[in-house]
Amino acid sequence: KYQGVRNMSKMREEAYIDGQWVSAKSGKTFPVLNPANGKVIANVPDMNETDAELAVDAAHKAFQTWRNTTAKERSVLLRKWFNLMEENQESLSRLLTAEAGKPLAESRGELMYGSSFLEWFAEEAKRINGEVVCSPARSREMIFIRQPAGVASLITPWNFPNAMITRKAGAALAAGCTCIIKPAEDTPLSAIAMVDLAEQAGIPPGVVNVVTSSRGNTPAIGRVLSTHNKISVLSFTGSTPVGRLLYENCARGIKRVGLELGGNAPFIVFNAADLKTTLEAFMVAKFRNAGQTCISGSRFLIQSGVYDEFVGMIKDAMETRLVVGDGMDNGVNFGPLINQSQLNKVDGLVKASIAAGAECLLGGKPHELGGLFYEPTILTNCAETTPCFEEEIFGPVVGIRKFETEEEALQIANSCDVGLAGYIFTQDVSQAWRVARQLETGMIGINEGLISAAEAAFGGVKQSGIGREGSRHGIEEYSEIKYLCFGGI
Ligand code: ADP
Numbered sequence: 001k002y003q004g005v006r007n008m009s010k011m012r013e014e015a016y017i018d019g020q021w022v023s024a025k026s027g028k029t030f031p032v033l034n035p036a037n038g039k040v041i042a043n044v045p046d047m048n049e050t051d052a053e054l055a056v057d058a059a060h061k062a063f064q065t066w067r068n069t070t071a072k073e074r075s076v077l078l079r080k081w082f083n084l085m086e087e088n089q090e091s092l093s094r095l096l097t098a099e100a101g102k103p104l105a106e107s108r109g110e111l112m113y114g115s116s117f118l119e120w121f122a123e124e125a126k127r128i129n130g131e132v133v134c135s136p137a138r139s140r141e142m143i144f145i146r147q148p149a150g151v152a153s154l155i156t157p158w159n160f161p162n163a164m165i166t167r168k169a170g171a172a173l174a175a176g177c178t179c180i181i182k183p184a185e186d187t188p189l190s191a192i193a194m195v196d197l198a199e200q201a202g203i204p205p206g207v208v209n210v211v212t213s214s215r216g217n218t219p220a221i222g223r224v225l226s227t228h229n230k231i232s233v234l235s236f237t238g239s240t241p242v243g244r245l246l247y248e249n250c251a252r253g254i255k256r257v258g259l260e261l262g263g264n265a266p267f268i269v270f271n272a273a274d275l276k277t278t279l280e281a282f283m284v285a286k287f288r289n290a291g292q293t294c295i296s297g298s299r300f301l302i303q304s305g306v307y308d309e310f311v312g313m314i315k316d317a318m319e320t321r322l323v324v325g326d327g328m329d330n331g332v333n334f335g336p337l338i339n340q341s342q343l344n345k346v347d348g349l350v351k352a353s354i355a356a357g358a359e360c361l362l363g364g365k366p367h368e369l370g371g372l373f374y375e376p377t378i379l380t381n382c383a384e385t386t387p388c389f390e391e392e393i394f395g396p397v398v399g400i401r402k403f404e405t406e407e408e409a410l411q412i413a414n415s416c417d418v419g420l421a422g423y424i425f426t427q428d429v430s431q432a433w434r435v436a437r438q439l440e441t442g443m444i445g446i447n448e449g450l451i452s453a454a455e456a457a458f459g460g461v462k463q464s465g466i467g468r469e470g471s472r473h474g475i476e477e478y479s480e481i482k483y484l485c486f487g488g489i
Helices: 049-066 071-087 089-100 104-127 163-175 188-201 218-227 240-252 275-291 304-321 340-355 406-414 429-438 472-478
Strands: 015-017 020-022 029-033 040-045 131-133 141-148 151-155 178-182 208-210 231-237 256-260 265-269 297-303 359-362 377-380 397-403 421-425 443-446 479-486
Touching (some): 040 188, 049 151, 071 089, 071 104, 104 472, 151 163, 163 231, 188 208, 218 231, 240 256, 265 406, 275 421, 340 359, 472 479
Parallel strands (some): 151 178, 178 208, 297 397
């Protein structure tokens, strides 16, 4: 049996509600699989709306006292949680690789990134200040104080099973909110292990709850978490269709929402690019988590003057540098896709793109290792209407389009209804500014492929979402301004 977090005799296979480790009321469980070999790693509670309602009640009860804690008290607890995450980094990384398939080095990177949100929000907790503004009347003083919004539902995806939770829960707790975490069905074990550490850190019962469920029960739980009258905030990271559904549900109760949805990142290489820097950025921006990140480069636009040379460079790097296999094995830097439906989607988009006129320069099919492995793939001659350009591919596929002018690149890049990340490569500073101003995305890497950090304001425009996570802005969703007007002075 896979050993979970160090200091624990055995990995936990329970959910966590009101400070208790619990099974589903129905007694049902569902299996968690290792995507590298299809083996069952654990069986966790398959909860439904009854369990979700208990979690909401627990979080609401806990909020009545947690809301009155001082910023310093919350900061100390978040810092303790951060310290425990650091101490258990190696076993949490192994757990992450086992359930998500990403190479161990990447899991360690995610752990550092994930923990850094707890550290960051432990610090930010002490700086959620109000304001005193100039009153228009001598007899009055006008003051804004900040108060926690209430109970927060946090629904997270499988591609960053650790960091997507800390980015939300860190901010929620810092602000004085309590929360219910609903991790993705493919990767609930990291969530359970992290919350075990939250308990060890002394975070009181009910402040953090975890509800696990299979895909089948997820819509029912999602309904509770987005419509219950004791929920004030919903923060969701995942696909645009599910985000839209939850947003609609939240509209009825006028709940606050934070949405981090799909992207389809343009990656623009101009004639003035330094191709060596660009290549390194390309490898991290494209192949982290086998291309399964929402800020992965997705639509590669390469200017004609460097087209042949750069396409040759990326083909060579993809053939020689990517080592495909079980993420737990030494030297592997490219793991399996998360599940069969993801593999089918990637393969379907590749086939449809080729049928629509794209040319396959490399890969283009499931890997000979079998299972959930897919070949690193290059498709050239893509157009705006090619399926792999129209839809975010979320896999190791590089769709390429040649362009002539800056205007043309911008027109193609902006011709889509999402806008999360974008990447620009040029040594011409004026060009970098010009294009950055006009590119319709919430984040831009300029001569850089790795843009995520706890300090960064992460989020998108258009249908990529609402709000920002991380940075000092990450707390805004979870905090309300209350205006106090002192009169008769
Ligand atoms: P993906 O296609 O990448 O799995 P999803 O948007 O389906 O992205 O999943 C992101 C998260 O949303 C997961 O935790 C998943 O369980 C959850 N989810 C999926 N469907 C619903 C739903 N109807 N209501 C609430 N959460 C959902």
